[in-house]
Amino acid sequence: MRRASAKFRGIYGASPLHALLGTSSLAIVAIAVRGWFDEPTVSLKYILFWFVGAILAHDMLLLPLYSAVDRLATIRATRPAPPGEPPPRRSPGWVFVRVPLLLSGLLLLVFGPEILQLGNSDSTFHVASGQHQHVYMARYLMIVAVLFALAALLYTLRALRGRRA
Amino acid sequence: MRLPLPDPDRPPPGPFRHSFWRSPLRGPWLTSLLGFALLIAIPLIAITGFLSNDAYNPRLGGNSVGRMLGPLDFYLFQWPTHPSWLYAFTQGVHVTIGLAATPILLAKLWSVIPRLFEWPPLRSPAHALERLSLAFLVGGALFEFATGILDIQYAYLFKFFFTNAHYYGAWVFSAAFVFHAAIKFATMRSALSVRRGLEPLRDNLAHTRPEPQQTPASDLIALTPAAPSMSRRALLGTVGAGSLFLFVQGLGDSLGGPLRVLSLLGPRDRFGSGANGFNVNRTAAAAQITAQEVGPGWRLELSSQGRSMSISRAQLLAMPQHTYDLPIACVEGWSSTQRWSGVRVRDLSRLMGHEGGMIATATSLERNGVFSAATLAENEVDDERTLLALRVNGAELSLDHGFPARVIGPALPGVHCTKWVSKVKFSEAPA
Helix, strand or coil: CHHHHHHHHHHHCCCHHHHHHHHHHHHHHHHHHHHHHCCCCCCHHHHHHHHHHHHHHHHHHHHHHHHHHHHHHHCCCCCCCCCCCCCCCCCHHHHHHHHHHHHHHHHHHHHHHHHCCHHHHHHHHHHHHCCCCCHHHHHHHHHHHHHHHHHHHHHHHHHHHHHHC | CCCCCCCCCCCCCHHHCHHHCCCCCCCHHHHHHHHHHHHHHHHHHHHHHHHHHHHCCCCCCCCCCCCCCCCCCCCCCCCCCCCCCHHHHHHHHHHHHHHHHHHHHHHHHHHCHHHHHCCCCCCCHHHHHHHHHHHHHHHHHHHHHHHHHHHHCCCCCCCCCHHHHHHHHHHHHHHHHHHHHHHHHHHHHHHHHHCCCCHHHHCCHHHCCCCCCCCCCCCCCCCCCCCCCCCHHHHHHHHHHHHHHHHHHHHHHHHCHHHHHHCCCCCCCCCCCHHHCCCCCCCCCCCCCCCCCCCCCCCEEEEECCEEEEECHHHHHHCCCEEEEEEEECCCCCEEEEEEEEEEHHHHHHHCCCCCCEEEEEEECCCCCCCCEEEECHHHHHCCCCEEEEEECCEECCHHHCCCCEEECCCCEHHHCCCCEEEEEEEECCC
């Protein structure tokens, strides 16, 4: 029994339990995708387009984009560490821009549709709720302003403390 | 001629090389901590999502809107009517935790991005299975979060029907998630215990080092790390702050009342004023309700097994009136508790000669509505708090809130609280 299991592991690359769990997981995935075929308005291709598109948009667009912005901003300040030595210290100033920038970006990513009124959402929204979405842009800009003001305040406090020390 | 097979020991240049990835913060500990947070959040979101399916009573009438009820559309149990805030709670958790988990998901995906380019791409059948499943995991996660977040903002940028796509997408995501959690649990536990839980959070920027390399070597830990430009606690603090802010957006919308002001970007504010000043999900104008339809000529048509009866609003008001505080709990996560008065649906069923155990389908005057009719289950009809409401907060219902009469009941999903009711049909519950 043990030998059979070891032989299976040699060919497959993991335990039989792994194989069992993995195939049952894929079976459920297959039945679920089959459920999408039942869509009465025959929009399967749009669903698949969105499913694959979501992966590509994140992995090939969003992540490289925010990494590149970050890299460009830090490139001047970052020198590679000489071998065997700890990386050099640098001014933490960029963090005070980066954190509010990241948070503003996150909020725009999540609430962008209502803030920018994407895809006719305002008329759909108005028909449903009797309200309008124009208030969200102002609120968003206010939140962004508060985030950067807080960061500037913290940076100033830290700089003052550093000068005194 | 030799086939140009990829050499397992010589990755192509660029992201396929370990040395390409230089962030000193990436490593098994960081990924495991984010994974641990998601291991709590995702099951909460998934379970409350599947419970919402249950709350819609998909086995009854036309409640399973847009779905053909295949093998994954099981019905777990009869959705209870106690406590009355049950659906407000489960759906509030679904949307609020879903919003709060978004930055954690994005950070987790950032932490493992080198794995997308791992070399060799396939090592064994087991590895191939894992990577295939990862495509469903990542795709499922992004698809579910994106469609859910777009839905609560009414941004129907997609051309498919939301309910169907989000429901089966949840199955794709959940199935891949369970497999992933099962095979990675031990890795997560050991990564968190090797570095003693939260201890790396003590390091400020000056003390931030790459995670110590392990045997076998982890490809998440940079070979040639850049100098850190931010500590781990600053990174996780940013993720946590984003998560907390989004949590508050969901919480304000879900708890409602005075807390609604906390939800600056939450997609709903109150609508209207006075006794009728609270959210609607469909205005009378959108439903194309005409003044004539709801004027003095309006009648409620009751029917049951071939018999029927027509009642005027004055006759309804002459029946015993009851008042309860009940929430409207929208599937989009917002809730609003109001004081409703009207006739018990149970009393209407007695009027038709039933002693209980019937289901009731309420049909609206509205046009083109996906939920222009909804069927209430036996326990919902028999609950004394399920009303055909005529008044709210001591005033007449406004037209936008469903005048002349609307359904309201304990723990009902919002769209089952049919407005502008014109017919109620009682029938035997399906076996």
